[in-house]
Amino acid sequence: MFNPSQSDVRRFFCDVFRKQRAQEILTPLETMASDWIRHHPEYHDVLANVESALARDYAVDSGQTNPFLHLSMHLSIDEQISIDQPPGIxxxxxxLTLKLDSAHEAQHQIMECLGEMIWNAQRSGLPLDGDAYVEAVKRRL
Structure with a gap:
């Protein structure tokens, strides 16, 4: 099972951004990440400096969005949709994409549902509830 560290994830996205700007060949996963990076120009300054990205703290109480978590969630949702796991996603x-006329906005709505599911599982100590997650997305319709 692939289990990257925080540093691995940050280096991955920074490297994808570097390759994107240098117009280098990207792997399929890097291409997916590159697409989401393009949708988030507000993260470009962070992604441009690997050492700063590695040192930065995105504590929950800081009120700042963690760009690496955000981009990782986009990739996770892409994967979930591609394999329809959990079933119905x-x-x-x-x-939701059709309703909002935007895959990007739909993903942000789905991301909120995903975050809620993870938070509920952590709080309760129970496994992730894929059915509740899909139902939460459907309620956004």
């Missing part, structure tokens, strides 16, 4: 995401 693909149809719910497609319907």
């Amino acid at each position: 693909r149809a719910a995401a497609t319907a």
Whole structure:
């Protein structure tokens, strides 16, 4: 099982941004990450400096969005949709994309549901509830 460290994730996104700007060949995963990086120009300054990115703290109480977590969640949602796991997420995401007329905005809505599911599981000590997650996305319709 792939289990990257915080540093690995930050280096990955910074390297993708560097390759993107240098117009280097990207792997399929890097291409997906590159697409989301393009949608988030507000993160470009952070991604441009690896050492600063590695040192920066995005504590919850700081009120700042963690760009690496945000981009990672985009990739996670892409993967969930591609394999329809949890079952029903693909149809719910497609319907939400059509409703909002934006895959990006739909992903942000889905991201809120994903974050809520993770938070609930952590708080309760129970496993992730994929059915509740899909239902939460459907309620956004």
